[in-house]
Amino acid sequence: MFFHSVLSPQSSVLLLIPATMPPLVAFLVTFVFTRRQPRLSAGLSIGSIAVSLVCSLVLLGLNFKMTGPVQYSVRLLASSGLDIPFGFLLDQLNLLMIVVVSSICFLVQVYSLGYMAGDPGFSRYYAFMSLFAWAMMNLTLSPTLLQLYIFWELVGLSSYLLIGFWYEKFSATQAGKKAFVMTRAGDAAFFIGFLLVFLHTGNLSIPDLNGPAVSAAFPPTVLTLSALLIFGGIVGKSAQFPLLTWLPDAMEGPTPVSALLHSATMVAAGVYLFARLFPFFSMSPAAMEVFLAIGTISMFLAATMAIVSRDIKKVWAFSTISQLGFMIMALGAGGYFAGVFHLTAHAGFKSLLFLCSGVFIHRYGTNDVYELGRLGARRMIVPTVTIILAAAALSGFWPLSGYYSKEAVMGSLASLPNPAWLAAGLVGVFLTAYYSFRLIFILVLPRAVGPPAGLPAASGGGRKTDERHPNSEIRHLSMAWPLIVLTAITVMLGFLRNPLKDFLQVGITAGGAAEGGPFEWFHVAAPGLAVAGAVLAWVEFGRRGAKQIGFVERVPPLYRLFAERWYIDHFYRLLVNVVVDKGISYLCYQNDNKVIDRSIDELGEGTIEGGRIVAFLQSGMIQYRLLVIFAVMVLLSIYFFFPVF
Amino acid sequence: MIVPFGHVLLVAGIIFALGVFCAVVRRNLIMIVLGIEIMLNAASIVFVGAALRWNNLDGQTFVLFILAVAATEVSVGLAIIVYAFRRTGSFDPSNFNLLR
Numbered sequence: 001m002f003f004h005s006v007l008s009p010q011s012s013v014l015l016l017i018p019a020t021m022p023p024l025v026a027f028l029v030t031f032v033f034t035r036r037q038p039r040l041s042a043g044l045s046i047g048s049i050a051v052s053l054v055c056s057l058v059l060l061g062l063n064f065k066m067t068g069p070v071q072y073s074v075r076l077l078a079s080s081g082l083d084i085p086f087g088f089l090l091d092q093l094n095l096l097m098i099v100v101v102s103s104i105c106f107l108v109q110v111y112s113l114g115y116m117a118g119d120p121g122f123s124r125y126y127a128f129m130s131l132f133a134w135a136m137m138n139l140t141l142s143p144t145l146l147q148l149y150i151f152w153e154l155v156g157l158s159s160y161l162l163i164g165f166w167y168e169k170f171s172a173t174q175a176g177k178k179a180f181v182m183t184r185a186g187d188a189a190f191f192i193g194f195l196l197v198f199l200h201t202g203n204l205s206i207p208d209l210n211g212p213a214v215s216a217a218f219p220p221t222v223l224t225l226s227a228l229l230i231f232g233g234i235v236g237k238s239a240q241f242p243l244l245t246w247l248p249d250a251m252e253g254p255t256p257v258s259a260l261l262h263s264a265t266m267v268a269a270g271v272y273l274f275a276r277l278f279p280f281f282s283m284s285p286a287a288m289e290v291f292l293a294i295g296t297i298s299m300f301l302a303a304t305m306a307i308v309s310r311d312i313k314k315v316w317a318f319s320t321i322s323q324l325g326f327m328i329m330a331l332g333a334g335g336y337f338a339g340v341f342h343l344t345a346h347a348g349f350k351s352l353l354f355l356c357s358g359v360f361i362h363r364y365g366t367n368d369v370y371e372l373g374r375l376g377a378r379r380m381i382v383p384t385v386t387i388i389l390a391a392a393a394l395s396g397f398w399p400l401s402g403y404y405s406k407e408a409v410m411g412s413l414a415s416l417p418n419p420a421w422l423a424a425g426l427v428g429v430f431l432t433a434y435y436s437f438r439l440i441f442i443l444v445l446p447r448a449v450g451p452p453a454g455l456p457a458a459s460g461g462g463r464k465t466d467e468r469h470p471n472s473e474i475r476h477l478s479m480a481w482p483l484i485v486l487t488a489i490t491v492m493l494g495f496l497r498n499p500l501k502d503f504l505q506v507g508i509t510a511g512g513a514a515e516g517g518p519f520e521w522f523h524v525a526a527p528g529l530a531v532a533g534a535v536l537a538w539v540e541f542g543r544r545g546a547k548q549i550g551f552v553e554r555v556p557p558l559y560r561l562f563a564e565r566w567y568i569d570h571f572y573r574l575l576v577n578v579v580v581d582k583g584i585s586y587l588c589y590q591n592d593n594k595v596i597d598r599s600i601d602e603l604g605e606g607t608i609e610g611g612r613i614v615a616f617l618q619s620g621m622i623q624y625r626l627l628v629i630f631a632v633m634v635l636l637s638i639y640f641f642f643p644v645f
Numbered sequence: 646m647i648v649p650f651g652h653v654l655l656v657a658g659i660i661f662a663l664g665v666f667c668a669v670v671r672r673n674l675i676m677i678v679l680g681i682e683i684m685l686n687a688a689s690i691v692f693v694g695a696a697l698r699w700n701n702l703d704g705q706t707f708v709l710f711i712l713a714v715a716a717t718e719v720s721v722g723l724a725i726i727v728y729a730f731r732r733t734g735s736f737d738p739s740n741f742n743l744l745r
Contacts, residue, residue, distance in 0.1 A: 620742025623677070627669045 186236015299325025335412020
């Protein structure tokens, strides 16, 4: 093994090792040595992620003025014509990402100290959290698609482990399995996609793929095809349209896991990959059009599902899908900065939303928003204030981070010649504000009326998630300060928009995204629609005497459609029934029974039958045998003693 | 030597043929064993005649062994036949064809 560097290695790259390795060490040490000491494991894990956070912040500070990517790699595997390096690629995008990942992981782990206290799997929980953080940070720093894919799968694995963390609960293991299998469907496409790329370029290096040389190596159709296949992985990971149903089910995991999963790690990996390969993807306008469409569809579907859900975590889960749809839309429209900035801002306020909801769930032991409201969730000042701020950021209210990122997204949509995309985005903004404030009003202003009886309890609450944790006021205080830090980030991030934009745009030439274009009016329309959504929520849920029945719930078929998640799960179940159970497995069963078993039976029976057929040659009479023997002897002796014959 | 060796061979051959005929034709297990004994004795006659013809006692020693073997063979054979008769109540060899 020898070291070689593509670009001049800078000393700052070496800082990446202390930035990324400690969580892995914590994971291994926890699993090997400290499983029996929960406090030690938690300390180890939090300490290691703190080291990572400090190192990433120092790196960001050192490299804030960097001009080009820095790569440092070791040859992992070399065969004829095949060279697989392993190492780090550091540029503006993943510098930002590791800061986001390590800070969110750090805050979530601190929060988990209170949330998971007393759980029998405490050490295991922290070990998996460390594994998750390590995998995600290395994913962002991968210089080749192969290395990225390895960590991509590790991220999938650790999210599977954490979603199914309470494995004694059947629904949790089912949800973990669902997440794993559905993302795997996308990953298979991703794998085929990068093999296709490899066949045409002989190289999986990300900077090379993003370079101009690649488009020369590809026929345009193959470029589009491989872009679409790689996008399949993004669809699975980021829970976009065809594969979106695993994310709401992933709510079976502990709430801090949802916070992590939905903001900085699992689902962000998909959008990150899009941003990472943004110049590559933008070489194929046809593929970009498809991405835009898929982002729009998922954004809209998930927003409608969020409107009718009563489960506080599921509302935020649907909203995550919806916001990821916004990011994919922005990137698909060529707005590189808009997508990445929305990802960053969303990581902040969505983890905040989940952590706040976690406090309520932990305190009152239910996921149902109506019940939480009735039980008096608003009496908890810190989470109530922070969840309102976070919901305002999610809806895009000035001056929170969501306002700026939404505006950037809308700007990139407005730069498209077709106004339909912008219109869809504006509808999304309206729906986002509506469902966020619907939840907030139900939570903060409980009314005696409640939801109408008779309608199916959609993805219903019930005391199911966290009943094993005893309530204690003190722990809720220890869970409060990560909320405050995240709120501060949410409030301030918007003002860092311009420096971040200058920072991120270095080196990205493709898709400059001239903001505005012919539709300048979106600057007014987007915040206006957000306010309109909030006002509609106020009229229906907030004002005195409101019946707390949404406009969708007045139309039962529509309500049922949304509550059943557009029947996507039903469709999948049908598909599994028809294609897998009645098709493939039936064929396999028949093959086993009719071909393999039958042929072996036939072989045995054929032998017996053959024996029976030949058996007539045998009379079983001993004297005939004797006669034959004598006859043969006589003939032989004649043959030998009388050579005349 | 009074009796020529050719006559001895002729007599032995006739007896052997009679033994073969008995073993093959008779439908009785005991008669089959009897036929085998007759064949053995025919062979013994040839051995004795040959010993006299070439003045070599090896042939006569051989006959002693043959007699001993024939005696054991008859006792074992008869025991088997008695057992077979007890099981099936028959001496007919065509009844003993389970292995076909």
